[in-house]
Amino acid sequence: MKKIKYIFLMALTASFIACDVNNDLDEIPAEVVVLPTPTAGSADFSNFVSIGASFTAGFSDGSVFLAAQSRSFPSIMASKMANVGGGSFTQPLVSDNVGGLLFLGTPISNPRLFFNGAGPAVLPGTPTTEVSNILTGPFNNMGVPGAKSFHMVAPGYGNVGGVGVSANPYYVRMASSPGATVLGDAAAQNPTFFTISEIGGNDVLGYATSGGTGTVQTGNPNPISYGPNDITDPGLFAQVFTSMVTTMTANGAKGAVVTVPSIVNLPFFTTVPYNAVPLDAATAAQLNAAYATYNANLLPAITGANALGALGMTPEEIAAEAARRTINFTAGQNAVVIIDEDLTDLTGINPLLASMRQATADDFLVLTSSSFIGTTVGGNPALINGVSVPLADNWVLTPEEQNNIQTATDAYNATIIAVGNANGLAVVDLDGLLTEAATSGTQFDEFTMTTSLVFGGMVSLDGIHLTSRGYALMGNKILEAIDATYGSNFVASGNVAKAANYPTNYPPGI
Structure with missing residues (x-):
C-alpha cells in the first residue's frame, strides 16, 4: 500500500512536469459600459435662452472675464444640448481676462481676484471692456450681474445714459435699445427652452453684504422708493417672477427654474471668525481697565431704561442684558466688539453707553472686515477697530438681520417652486446643493466640493459666486432636473460636464 502511494505521487508529479502550464494569469478584459444615445425627450433645445443675474453671466472671482464667461453654466449646458438638437x-x-469695466475710459468696476498665496487679491491691470461700446445681439445668455427681480422688467435698465444712476452697465452692453427690458429681449428671441436662475439673489444680497444697512421693504410693492441695499417685498417678487414665467412660456417653450441659495452657505459671511482678535494677557488687562467704567454703568443704565418703560424686562432679564453687553478680554482669541442696532440705545441715559456688545458665534462678520479689524483710527494706536472702537453695523450681520434675509429668501424660493411646478417646469434646488456643499460636501466626479474659501472648489475668491467647476456642477444639476421633467437622458448618456475639465482658480497670466 505504501509503495502504491509513492508510485501515485511520482506519476502525479510527472504529469505536472509534462504539462505545458501557463503560470501567467490572463488579463481580464475591462467591462465595456455602453451608454445610451443622448436624447432630448419631449424638450426642444434648438433655441436655448438663459435669463438671470451674475451666476448666469458666469461672474466669478469678483468680475466677469473671458475664461470664466466661456464656462458659464448656460454655456456648459448649451454644449451638451448641442448633442440633442441644440443650436448655437x-x-x-x-x-479680456483682466475683468472689470470702463465707462468712457474710466474704470467703474475692479479687475478680477486671484490667489496670491495668502488670500484673494485684486489682479494688477486695467480693464479694457468699454461699456459704451454697445454689442449687437441678440444674446442667448441674458445674465445681468447685479440685477434684482424687478430690474428684469424695468424699461431703461440698459440705457447708456443712465450708467451710474439707473442703468446696469452689463445690460447696457447688450440691450436691444435704450428702452428695452431684460425680459423683453429674452422673450423676443422666441426660445424653445429657457432657464430662469438666481432671480431673487440680488434682492437680498445688497442688504447682506452691507451688514444689514438697508430696509426690509416687506409690504411695499413700489421699487422706485427702494434704496440699493433694501430687501425686496416678497409680494413684488412673486408678481415679477410669475410674469417672467408667463412671458417665457407664452409660445410653448419648456424650461427650468432655479432656487436662490441662502447666504448662510456662502463664505463671504462665514469665513471671518467672530473671535478674530488675538491678545496677550497684558494687553487684555489694559483693555479691561479701559472698559471698566463702561461695564460698571451697564446695569444701572439698563435698570433706568427699564424703569422708564423702554424695555419691559424682568430683573432676571435686566441682569442677562447687562451680561450680554459686558466687554471682557482674556489672553488668546477674543470676540470683536460691535455695534448692534437691534439693542436699545442707552446713550440717552448714560452718554458713555451705546448699542455695543462683543460678537458671538451667531454673528456673521462680512469677508471684507478681515482687512479692517485691527486697523487704527487715524493712526492712533489706542483706537483699534473691533477692539477699542466697535465695528459699525456695516461690518456685521446680527442674528436679527440674518433672519430678515432668510425670511425673504424662503418666501422667494416658495414662489419659485410653486410657479415652476404650476407651469410644469423643471425645478432645481440650488439652495439645497449649496447647503450640502457647506455641511457635508458634495461629490462631483472624483472631487468633494465644499464652500470653503479658496480651497473648497465650489465658491470663487469673492466668497459669493461660483468657480467654473461650481458652475459646471450647477449646470449638471439643471440637466438632471430636465431629465426628470422632460424625459431627456443627459445624465444616463454621460452627456454632462466632467469636473476635471473645469478649474477652480485662475492664475494671473491667463
Whole structure:
C-alpha cells in the first residue's frame, strides 16, 4: 500500500512536469459600459435662452472675464444640448481676462481676484471692456450681474445714459435699445427652452453684504422708493417672477427654474471668525481697565431704561442684558466688539453707553472686515477697530438681520417652486446643493466640493459666486432636473460636464 502511494505521487508529479502550464494569469478584459444615445425627450433645445443675474453671466472671482464667461453654466449646458438638437449659443463677451469695466475710459468696476498665496487679491491691470461700446445681439445668455427681480422688467435698465444712476452697465452692453427690458429681449428671441436662475439673489444680497444697512421693504410693492441695499417685498417678487414665467412660456417653450441659495452657505459671511482678535494677557488687562467704567454703568443704565418703560424686562432679564453687553478680554482669541442696532440705545441715559456688545458665534462678520479689524483710527494706536472702537453695523450681520434675509429668501424660493411646478417646469434646488456643499460636501466626479474659501472648489475668491467647476456642477444639476421633467437622458448618456475639465482658480497670466 505504501509503495502504491509513492508510485501515485511520482506519476502525479510527472504529469505536472509534462504539462505545458501557463503560470501567467490572463488579463481580464475591462467591462465595456455602453451608454445610451443622448436624447432630448419631449424638450426642444434648438433655441436655448438663459435669463438671470451674475451666476448666469458666469461672474466669478469678483468680475466677469473671458475664461470664466466661456464656462458659464448656460454655456456648459448649451454644449451638451448641442448633442440633442441644440443650436448655437451666443454670449455678450467681454474684452479680456483682466475683468472689470470702463465707462468712457474710466474704470467703474475692479479687475478680477486671484490667489496670491495668502488670500484673494485684486489682479494688477486695467480693464479694457468699454461699456459704451454697445454689442449687437441678440444674446442667448441674458445674465445681468447685479440685477434684482424687478430690474428684469424695468424699461431703461440698459440705457447708456443712465450708467451710474439707473442703468446696469452689463445690460447696457447688450440691450436691444435704450428702452428695452431684460425680459423683453429674452422673450423676443422666441426660445424653445429657457432657464430662469438666481432671480431673487440680488434682492437680498445688497442688504447682506452691507451688514444689514438697508430696509426690509416687506409690504411695499413700489421699487422706485427702494434704496440699493433694501430687501425686496416678497409680494413684488412673486408678481415679477410669475410674469417672467408667463412671458417665457407664452409660445410653448419648456424650461427650468432655479432656487436662490441662502447666504448662510456662502463664505463671504462665514469665513471671518467672530473671535478674530488675538491678545496677550497684558494687553487684555489694559483693555479691561479701559472698559471698566463702561461695564460698571451697564446695569444701572439698563435698570433706568427699564424703569422708564423702554424695555419691559424682568430683573432676571435686566441682569442677562447687562451680561450680554459686558466687554471682557482674556489672553488668546477674543470676540470683536460691535455695534448692534437691534439693542436699545442707552446713550440717552448714560452718554458713555451705546448699542455695543462683543460678537458671538451667531454673528456673521462680512469677508471684507478681515482687512479692517485691527486697523487704527487715524493712526492712533489706542483706537483699534473691533477692539477699542466697535465695528459699525456695516461690518456685521446680527442674528436679527440674518433672519430678515432668510425670511425673504424662503418666501422667494416658495414662489419659485410653486410657479415652476404650476407651469410644469423643471425645478432645481440650488439652495439645497449649496447647503450640502457647506455641511457635508458634495461629490462631483472624483472631487468633494465644499464652500470653503479658496480651497473648497465650489465658491470663487469673492466668497459669493461660483468657480467654473461650481458652475459646471450647477449646470449638471439643471440637466438632471430636465431629465426628470422632460424625459431627456443627459445624465444616463454621460452627456454632462466632467469636473476635471473645469478649474477652480485662475492664475494671473491667463
